[in-house]
Amino acid sequence: MNSLSASYGGRLVLENVNFYVQENDFIGVIGPNGGGKTTLLKIILGLLKPVSGKIIFNNDLLNSKSIGYLPQISTGDLNYPVTVKDILLSGLMIRKGVISRMSAEDKRNAAAVIDKLGLRDLAGSQLSELSGGQLQKVFLGRALIGNPRLLLLDEPGNFVDSSFENDFYEKLKELNSRMAILMVSHDVGTISQHIKSFACVNRSLHYHPSYEITNDDLLAYGCPIQLITHGEVPHTVLKIHN
Amino acid sequence: MEQSIFQYDFIIKGLLGALFASITAGLAGTYIVSRRMVFLSGGITHASFGGIGIGYFAGINPVIGAAVFGILSALGVEYLSVRQKIREDSAIGILWAFGMATGIIFIYLTPGYSPNLMSYLFGSILTVSNTDIAALGIMSIILIVYFVVFYRTILYISFDEAYARTYSSYVDIFKYITTSLMALTIVLNIRMAGVILVLSLLTIPPNIAMIFTRVYFKIVIWSVLAGFTGTVTGYAISYFAGIPVGATIIFTLVIIWIIAKGIKQLLIYYP
Numbered sequence: 001m002n003s004l005s006a007s008y009g010g011r012l013v014l015e016n017v018n019f020y021v022q023e024n025d026f027i028g029v030i031g032p033n034g035g036g037k038t039t040l041l042k043i044i045l046g047l048l049k050p051v052s053g054k055i056i057f058n059n060d061l062l063n064s065k066s067i068g069y070l071p072q073i074s075t076g077d078l079n080y081p082v083t084v085k086d087i088l089l090s091g092l093m094i095r096k097g098v099i100s101r102m103s104a105e106d107k108r109n110a111a112a113v114i115d116k117l118g119l120r121d122l123a124g125s126q127l128s129e130l131s132g133g134q135l136q137k138v139f140l141g142r143a144l145i146g147n148p149r150l151l152l153l154d155e156p157g158n159f160v161d162s163s164f165e166n167d168f169y170e171k172l173k174e175l176n177s178r179m180a181i182l183m184v185s186h187d188v189g190t191i192s193q194h195i196k197s198f199a200c201v202n203r204s205l206h207y208h209p210s211y212e213i214t215n216d217d218l219l220a221y222g223c224p225i226q227l228i229t230h231g232e233v234p235h236t237v238l239k240i241h242n
Numbered sequence: 243m244e245q246s247i248f249q250y251d252f253i254i255k256g257l258l259g260a261l262f263a264s265i266t267a268g269l270a271g272t273y274i275v276s277r278r279m280v281f282l283s284g285g286i287t288h289a290s291f292g293g294i295g296i297g298y299f300a301g302i303n304p305v306i307g308a309a310v311f312g313i314l315s316a317l318g319v320e321y322l323s324v325r326q327k328i329r330e331d332s333a334i335g336i337l338w339a340f341g342m343a344t345g346i347i348f349i350y351l352t353p354g355y356s357p358n359l360m361s362y363l364f365g366s367i368l369t370v371s372n373t374d375i376a377a378l379g380i381m382s383i384i385l386i387v388y389f390v391v392f393y394r395t396i397l398y399i400s401f402d403e404a405y406a407r408t409y410s411s412y413v414d415i416f417k418y419i420t421t422s423l424m425a426l427t428i429v430l431n432i433r434m435a436g437v438i439l440v441l442s443l444l445t446i447p448p449n450i451a452m453i454f455t456r457v458y459f460k461i462v463i464w465s466v467l468a469g470f471t472g473t474v475t476g477y478a479i480s481y482f483a484g485i486p487v488g489a490t491i492i493f494t495l496v497i498i499w500i501i502a503k504g505i506k507q508l509l510i511y512y513p
Binding site (some may be wrong): 037045069071075076077082089090096099101126153 | 456
C-alpha cells in the first residue's frame with residue numbers, strides 16, 4: 001500500500017498510508033471508531049477506490065482473488081432460502097465468473113470445510129435456524145473455502161459467543177500457518193494473544209512489527225487510553241508513534 | 243362444428259396461457275418474494291397502468307406502453323434506493339399513484355369507449371391474443387435460460403449484496419437486468435390476471451411452495467406447479483360459473499395456500 005489516501009462520505013479518513021502485509025503475518029488493526037479501520041478493509045477489498053496512492057499485490061503470493069473476508073455483521077437476509085452449504089460455496093464465487101457451476105470438487109471442498117468447522121449436521125439448514133456462534137462459523141467457512149492467502153476479519157469479537165471465542169482464536173492461530181491474517185478490532189483489551197504485530201489506524205497508520213515493550217512507552221495514538229496492569233497477565237505495550 | 247373448433251382453440255389457448263403464466267410467475271415470484279420486493283412489484287404493476295393509458299391514447303399496443311412504464315419505474319426505484327437519496331417505500335408509493343393517475347387521465351382523454359379497459363384491470367382470457375400468449379412463451383424461455391445460466395450469481399447477490407460486491411463488479415448490472423425482467427413478466431401477465439390481481443399470481447405460488455421447502459430451485463419448481471394447478475382450476479371454474487377469470491384464479495390459489503397450510507399442520511402433529 002503506497003502513500004495511499006482515502007475518503008469516505010466526503011471526509012478524508014486515511015491519509016498517506018504506507019503499509020504492507022508480510023507472508024503469514026497476523027496483524028491486529030486497532031484504533032478508535034471512525035479512525036479508518038473499516039475503510040482500510042474496503043480499500044484492500046477493492047470496494048473503495050483510493051483518492052491517491054495505490055495497492056500493489058505481489059502476484060506470486062497474493063492477488064485480489066486470494067483474499068478471504070469475514071464482515072463485521074452479516075448483511076445477508078437470514079430468512080433467505082439458502083442452505084449453509086450454499087453460503088460456503090458462495091466463498092468460491094471470487095474465483096468464478098458470473099456463469100458459475102459448482103463442480104464435484106467444489107462440493108467436496110465445501111463438505112471438507114463444513115466438517116472442519118463442525119457443521120456437518122447443519123449443512124442443509126437454513127441460516128435462520130442457527131445460533132450466533134454457528135452463523136459466525138458459516139461465514140468464517142465462506143471466507144476460508146477458497147484457500148485465501150490473506151484473511152480479513154472485521155471485528156470478529158462482536159458476534160462470537162464466549163463459548164466459541166477460545167476455539168475461534170485457536171482456529172485463527174492454526175490458519176495463520178497458512179495465510180496472513182488482518183484482524184480489525186476496536187477492543188484492544190480482548191485482542192487475541194496470537195497476534196504478531198499491530199497496525200494503529202487513526203487517519204494515519206502506524207505499524208508495529210512485533211511485540212515491543214520499552215519502559216516508558218505507553219499505548220498512545222491520539223485517543224485517551226490508559227493501561228492498568230498488575231503484571232502477570234500477558235500484555236503488549238507499543239511504542240509511541242513518531 | 244364451428245363452435246367446437248372455437249372451444250378447442252379456446253382451451254388450447256387457456257392451457258398454454260396458464261402454463262406460460264405459471265412458469266414466468268413462478269420464476270419471477272420466487273425472486274420477488276425471497277428478495278422481499280413484493281411492495282416494489284406492486285408499484286411496478288400500478289405504474290405500468292400509466293403506460294396502458296398512454297398506449298390507448300396514442301393508439302399503440304397498450305402492452306408496449308405498460309412494458310416501457312414498468313421497466314422504467316423498476317429501474318428508477320432500484321437506482322434511487324442504491325443512491326439512497328429517497329426512501330424506497332416512499333418512492334414506490336409515489337410511483338404507484340402516479341401510474342394509476344396517468345392511466346386514468348389518458349384513458350379519459352381517449353375519444354370513444356374503451357371496451358378492453360376492464361380486462362386490463364381484472365384480466366380476461368377472452369381478450370388474450372395469440373401474440374400475448376407467444377410473448378409469454380418467449381418470456382418463459384428467456385427467464386428459464388437466464389436463471390439456469392446465472393443461478394448462483396443471482397442467488398448470492400439477492401442473499402448478501404454487500405458481500406457479493408467484494409468479489410464481483412457486476413452486482414448492479416445483474417440487479418438492473420433481473421428487476422427489468424421481473425417488470426416485463428408482471429406486465430405480460432397483466433393480460434391474464436389484470437393490474438389489480440397480477441401481484442398475487444406472482445406471490446401466492448412461492449408462498450405455497452415455501453410451506454414445504456426452503457431450497458431456492460425447489461421453491462421455483464413447486465411454485466410453477468402450484469401456479470399451473472391454480473390457474474387451470476381457476477379457468478375452469480370461471481368458464482363454467484361465468485365469473486371473471488383473474489379473480490377466480492387468485493381465489494383458487496388462496497384456497498390452495500390454505501389447504502397447503504393445513505396439510506403442513508397435520509404433518510407437524512401427525513408425522
